Amino acid sequence: AILAIIRADLVGSDARNREACCLAVEDLLRGRGDEPEFIDTMGELWRALAMACDDLRETVRTVAERALKALAKTIGQLCEIANGNSKIGQEVLVKIFPTLIEKGINSHIKYVNSVAVSMFVDLGKNAANLLKPFLADYIISLLEHLSGSAAIVDNYFSAQGSSGGQEKLDNLRLSEARGTPIYAALSTCARYVDESNVDKVITRLCDALKSSSSLLLTKACASQLLMEIEQYNSSLLEPYIGRLLKYLLQGAVHERSLMLKRTYSQAFGAFARKAKLSTLDKLFTNIKKWYFESDDSRFAVSLIVYSLSRNATSVLKNNSATIVPLVYFAIHHDSKHCDVWEDVWSEITVGTESTLSLYLEEFRDFLEECLKSTTWSVKLGVAQTLVAVNYKFANKKLLAPFLKMSLENLSGKLWDGKSVLLTAVKELSLSCSDYIKNNCENFPEISYLLNQILKECKKDNIIYKTQAVACILTFSKTFQLSETHFTVIFDALCPICVKKLAMLTNPTNVIGCCYSNVL
DSSP states (O other), X not given: OHHHHHHHHHTSSOHHHHHHHHHXXXXXXXXXXXXXXXXXXXXXXXXXXXXXXXXXXXXXXXXXXXXXXXXXXXXXXXXXXXXXXOHHHHHHHHHHHHHHIIIIXXXXXXXXXXXXXXXXXXXXXXXXXXXXXXXXXXXXXXXXXXXXXXXXHHHHHHTSOOOHHHHHHHHHHHHHHHTSXXXXXXXXXXXXXXXXXXXXXXXXXXXXXXXXXXXXXXXXXXXXXXXXXXXXXXXXXXXXXXXXXXXXXXXXXXXXXXXXXXXXXXXXXXXXXXXXXXXXXXXXXXXXHHXXXXXXXXXXXXXXXXXXXXXXXXXXXXXXXXXXHHHHHHHHHOGGGHHHHHHHHHHHOSOHHHHHHHTHHHHHHHHHHHXXXXXXXXXXXXXXXXXXXXXXXXXXGGGHHHHHHHHHTTSSSOOTTXXXXXXXXXXXXXXXXXXXXXXXXXXXXXXXXXXXXXXHTTOSOHHHHHHHHHHHHHHHHHSOOXXXXXHHHHHHHGGGBSSOXXXXXXHHHHHHHHXXXXX
């Protein structure tokens, strides 16, 4: 009866009665908080005291804050009895937990919010076993508070661009968040995820990962927490691996924050070890497509592959036919993240020549597909890759398909960086000169080689034209050219020279003159 009167007067219109009731609650809680009548009314008392903490009169607010703190202390003590195994503690949480979420941790009143968060942290550390039925709501509430406690300005800028400076700021904030008592409590609760609550916990964490309204720290800490849950009980998450990989992959590719891309990729690699083959097949089917979409998606692919190389090497080895050509190409194409790709290459291979030899056909097909691209930067990447390949094979006979590919794609209009492809043709031809001279199978004839280069000598770009003529000059010294070959060179180069060459009779001098007088 007394508690009913106190609850009614706490929300009454008389300020003196409200103040007196707050004092009465504080007094009654001393030594009598475990009585059934108190336990049954704790939810209503919390609501009333939380409202009083926002009272217009300062004296009421002061005593209400003291009473609320006393109530929180009583709840904590009841839940911590016998290390969280108390039946009284379980009963208390059933009565009070929904109210603590609604009118505590989600309260707009700063003091009420801080008291609720402090109590949640203590419960997570000292009575986590009792929180099992409420673990999903508990985890999400604290994660959202962790992000909400950061400065609004920081959250705004984190949601904007993705510069290197912003990434450092986001990484710093994540590091600080993981060092807070709130995250420590969440980490403790990760051990208590079991069959009774795993479905709700994973569902809520997945919602946080994929939600566009979730703040950066919420998403990042959610992915970190998932990895901790996996470490404590990996078999527990096996039915949810496919769903987790889907959301983590989407986040790694499409999130704008570089910090989130790294965090999601790290979590993706950790879960990929237990993924089904069908799920991973879809991943590797899309990896090449994402690589060529944009710079951001290319960076995401580098992080995903790097995470797989560190956490799930067997997954990459099972898909080496797809990954090996992409990684070696990316080393020479993606200069921004070259160090990441080189680390991946060192993780998945035992030697460059042996690996490229093993996947020679796949590597050749990949480069041919890239040369069909309408993007000049991709073609330039292929040319740079071909130049590098030339120095990786001790057995030069293996270079035949790459020389053929280079010559076939040399003709056509001029594009930015085509000079690198011309360099690749020259270097590959010189490396394979013995096979070309002897007319070995799969190697081009000298006449075909010269004709392809002579076509490039007719381009309008003066720098490119000079390089093509220089290439002809190099070939004239390397290969034992017949008079027929010299005649072909003479007839092709004469029209592009400024000086009249009709008086010159020595074909070698003709070539030198063309090189120095090319338009």
